[in-house]
Amino acid sequence: MNQINVLMDQKCNGCKTHTELVEKYGDSYTKIDTHCNRQCNVGKQIQELGKQLTN
Incomplete structure (x- = not known):
């Protein structure tokens, strides 16, 4: 979750x-x-990280 938040904060915003x-x-x-x-x-990176959360 932290990796997703960091990516979104640094790259998406x-x-x-x-x-x-x-x-x-x-x-x-x-x-x-x-x-x-x-x-x-x-x-795409965020999607892959999200998939890891469901496993």
């Missing part, structure tokens, strides 16, 4: 791409999540 997607799509989190989870290297 203030991310220009995320901000641009929010401006473009508003509350359509599907579009934003698709980018963050499938295209962003940090998002």
Whole structure:
């Protein structure tokens, strides 16, 4: 959990791409999540760490 929080604090907060997607799509989190989870290297790392929590 700590690794996920550190990544999000250091890399996700203030991310220009995320901000641009929010401006473009508003509350359509599907579009934003698709980018963050499938295209962003940090998002992919967070996904892998999350999988470890469920094991």
